[in-house]
Amino acid sequence: MKLSSRSKAYMIPEYSLTGDLLSYLTCGLQYRYQNKGTLPPSMPIQLWFGEFIHGVMEEAYLKWESEKTEFPWNWKNDIRPIEDMIDLRLQVRGLYPPANHFFTTNHPDIEITSEDLNEYEHKKLASARAEKAINVWGADLFPLMESAEVLIKGLREMPYKANDKRSEYYGINGVIDVLSSINIKKANENKIIKYLKNNAEFQNIIRDLEDEDYEIIIDYKGMKRPPSDVKTSNNENWDYHERQILTYSWLREQQEGKRPVAGIIFYLNELVPSKEDLILIKDDIRHHLTDIPKKSEYLSDIELIDNWQQDDKLPELSEKFKMDRSIRIIPINEEKIDDALSKFDSVVKTIETSIIKETNGCKIQEAWKAEAEERTCAACDFKTFCKNNKNKSKNFKIP
Numbered sequence: 001m002k003l004s005s006r007s008k009a010y011m012i013p014e015y016s017l018t019g020d021l022l023s024y025l026t027c028g029l030q031y032r033y034q035n036k037g038t039l040p041p042s043m044p045i046q047l048w049f050g051e052f053i054h055g056v057m058e059e060a061y062l063k064w065e066s067e068k069t070e071f072p073w074n075w076k077n078d079i080r081p082i083e084d085m086i087d088l089r090l091q092v093r094g095l096y097p098p099a100n101h102f103f104t105t106n107h108p109d110i111e112i113t114s115e116d117l118n119e120y121e122h123k124k125l126a127s128a129r130a131e132k133a134i135n136v137w138g139a140d141l142f143p144l145m146e147s148a149e150v151l152i153k154g155l156r157e158m159p160y161k162a163n164d165k166r167s168e169y170y171g172i173n174g175v176i177d178v179l180s181s182i183n184i185k186k187a188n189e190n191k192i193i194k195y196l197k198n199n200a201e202f203q204n205i206i207r208d209l210e211d212e213d214y215e216i217i218i219d220y221k222g223m224k225r226p227p228s229d230v231k232t233s234n235n236e237n238w239d240y241h242e243r244q245i246l247t248y249s250w251l252r253e254q255q256e257g258k259r260p261v262a263g264i265i266f267y268l269n270e271l272v273p274s275k276e277d278l279i280l281i282k283d284d285i286r287h288h289l290t291d292i293p294k295k296s297e298y299l300s301d302i303e304l305i306d307n308w309q310q311d312d313k314l315p316e317l318s319e320k321f322k323m324d325r326s327i328r329i330i331p332i333n334e335e336k337i338d339d340a341l342s343k344f345d346s347v348v349k350t351i352e353t354s355i356i357k358e359t360n361g362c363k364i365q366e367a368w369k370a371e372a373e374e375r376t377c378a379a380c381d382f383k384t385f386c387k388n389n390k391n392k393s394k395n396f397k398i399p
Contacts, residue, residue, distance in 0.1 A: 012155070013352065014171035017244045021347055025240055027372035028354065032364060033382055036355070048095050049126055050222040052102070053268055055086035056130045057138075057220055058149050058177075064142045071139040075131045076117055083127060084114070102126040125274060132271040133220075136323060140191045146180035146215070152251040159345035164356055170348055176248050177218035179264075184216070191323070192264070201331040205261050217248050217263040224277045225267040225325050227289035235373070241265055245330045246340035263330040270326035278314060281305060281325075292325050 015021065024031040059082045063069060073079055087097060088106045097104050103122040105112055112122075123131070153173045158165055187193050196202055196216075206214065221241070227233035245263030252258050269277050282305050284290040293302055297320075304315035350369075357367035370388040377383055 012167045012169050012171050013348075014173060015348055015351075017172065017174045017247055017344075020351070021247075021344060022237075022240055022244070024347060024351055025236065027370060027376055027380070028350075029365065029368045029370035029386060029388075030372065030376070030380055030382060031351075032354070032368045048090065048097055049101065049129075051090055051095060052083075052086055052097070052126060053130060053133065053222045054220055055089060056082055057133060059085060060134050060138060061142050061145060061148050061177075064138065072135040073131070073138070075119060075123060075127065076114075079131050079134060080114065080117060080127070083130060097126065100124065125272065129222075129268055129272045133266070133268045136271055136319075136326075137192070137266060140187075140193075141179075141218070144179045144183045144187060144190070144192060144216075145218070146178045146183060148177045150176050150178055150252075152176060152248065152255050154251045154254045156341070156345065158352070159349045160352070162356075164360075165352065166355070170352075172247065172251060172344070174244075174248050174251060176252065178252075178258075179216040179218060181212060181214045185212075192327075195327055195329060196262070199262075199329045199331065202262050202329060205331055205333065209259075209261070211259070214259045214261045215252065217245055217252065217260050218266070219245065219248075219263065220266050220268055222268060224269045224273065224280060225290065225292070225328070227284050228291040229289040232287070233284070233289045241328075242330050242336075243340040243343055246332060246337045247344055249332045250337050250341060261332055263332065265328045265330065267326050267328065271322050273314070273317075273322075275310065275314065278305065278308065279310065282308065293321065298324075 019035065020031075023035055056079075060073075060079070063078075063082065069078060083102075084105060087102065087104050090097070091104075091106055102124050103117075104110065105114070105117075151173065152175070153171060155169045155171055158168055158170055184193060184196075206212075219241075223237075226237035226241070227235050228238050230236050230238055245265065248263065249260040252260050273281060281290075285293065285302060285305060292298075298318075301317050301321040304317060308315050354367045354369075358364060365387055370386050372380070372388075377386070380386070
């Protein structure tokens with residue numbers, strides 16, 4: 001009797017929109033070490049805050065859904081217990097909060113109880129942003145939400161032909177929050193609905209729909225609003241975030257048969273900007289790189305920012321200015337989706353090509369591109385031996 005041999009293992013590579021696409025586009029070599037080499041950054045401030053604010057907003061929604069807690073929420077009684085929960089959850093994953101951004105009680109050397117907390121000493125930047133995000137947007141956002149933390153996945157053909165490619169297909173995955181048209185129609189005086197009504201492109205899309213059942217995809221970003229003038233600013237996050245929403249839309253339609261017509265991104269740093277954020281905002285405004293502000297109604301805010309110096313106290317910007325900068329509406333159509341998927345395919349092709357080069361014996365720094373902004377290089381753990389580090393003075397040679 002002849003025994004058949006075991007078939008060759010077959011793996012479909014899987015890519016997430018944030019963990020892979022945006023990470024690789026930040027810097028290919030850094031992506032290789034952190035994502036493929038499982039070498040976590042030593043000071044992952046932006047990574048930590050992004051995970052933190054996502055977790056806080058999801059848990060806040062679940063709390064509101066079950067308890068219908070009225071707004072505004074009290075930081076110590078309503079929000080801090082959620083922060084503690086998310087902090088502990090992240091620490092289990094190896095993500096620890098930066099001391100100057102968040103006061104943790106999940107540490108054996110800290111004996112402070114929740115009753116001992118006070119806003120003056122313990123509500124640091126991350127907590128201030130979490131409180132603002134919930135109290136500024138929660139009252140209007142949570143009633144519109146149909147579901148939170150929805151996992152979406154899909155398959156696409158591998159975007160190149162080669163004998164040594166790892167698979168015929170690759171997977172895409174992401175996690176989204178969803179607003180439903182049914183909840184939107186029920187809302188009356190709602191700040192988010194007003195922003196949607198003021199977006200002409202969005203209004204044209206829903207006006208032409210045969211079916212009034214549609215969805216809006218939500219995403220939170222733990223960062224300032226990126227420059228919208230991509231060519232001049234040399235910062236492509238504005239385009240990357242739009243592609244992310246468009247790809248989420250395609251996945252949602254493939255998986256659930258739903259029709260997303262727009263995405264909303266909340267740039268939550270804008271609600272409580274740090275000194276570093278304000279320096280960048282000031283630069284964006286001075287060089288006309290941003291879509292907001294461009295109206296006369298922001299003149300007082302522009303003047304405050306323009307006159308502000310780095311050693312000064314942070315200016316008291318208007319709530320409208322901060323809200324307008326923190327929300328971004330991205331209308332969705334088929335042409336945009338096709339373009340976003342094509343660009344995602346291109347990134348996957350580049351990553352897969354680098355993986356195969358390395359598998360075939362190519363050195364890491366020759367197989368992976370190292371192209372990043374100076375700020376990214378300055379904070380990178382691998383700058384001492386990276387050949388393309390823009391900030392180094394000496395070249396450390398490591399094979």
